[in-house]
Amino acid sequence: MTAHRFLHLARHGDAVDDGDLSEAGREQATRLGRRLARLPIAAVHHGPLPRAAQTAALVAEHLPGVPVRAAEEVGDYVPPVPDPSALPEPYARFLAEVPPAEYERGARLAAAAIARHAGPGDASHELVITHSFTVAWFVRHALDAPRARWLGLNAANTGLTTILYRADRPPALVAFNDLSHLPERLRWTGFPAEVRAALGA
DSSP: OOOOEEEEEEEOOOBSTTSSBOHHHHHHHHHHHHHHTTSOEEEEEEOSSHHHHHHHHHHHTTSTTOOEEEOGGGSSOOOOOSOGGGSOHHHHHHHHTSOHHHHHHHHHHHHHHHHHHSSOOSSEEEEEEEOHHHHHHHHHHHTTOOGGGGTTOOOOBTOEEEEEEETTEEEEEEEEEEOTTSOGGGTTTTSOHHHHHHTTO
């Protein structure tokens, strides 16, 4: 029987000036941990920045005995795009502002993230606490979409994305931006203001 491997990805909780978690972010992380306590999570991986590490620590309080590790490859970076000049103007403008060294670092880490965390394996559930661009990069990969298609995919703070990996078929996107663990007042933080307004948030 083919093993099912579920990779759960969540953006960190809401943060103050993109640093430490805000009060809302801490509550989001706690509620995410309570939800995930129902699953047999085998490991928690998180990006090295404080907002991701703090989110992982709060989630892990509800996952006793589960190992937690920092992982540079699921940190905050800009994934690669083959030809930024061919993109819509807002995306091309954004990428033009990324320093070449940072862009090269992002390409290296994005490849490492897929190599380390995407794909079939032992039957398990693993959790990655990361950042919006990295969640989008995993979704793009799972759907075998063009490499630039991570652009425009937003992840809400502690929104839960789940990808199922099996050896005998392509990855399956089970859920994207699931916020059912959050009350309405805590949903859709981290989204652009115009999108939040359109969602009534």
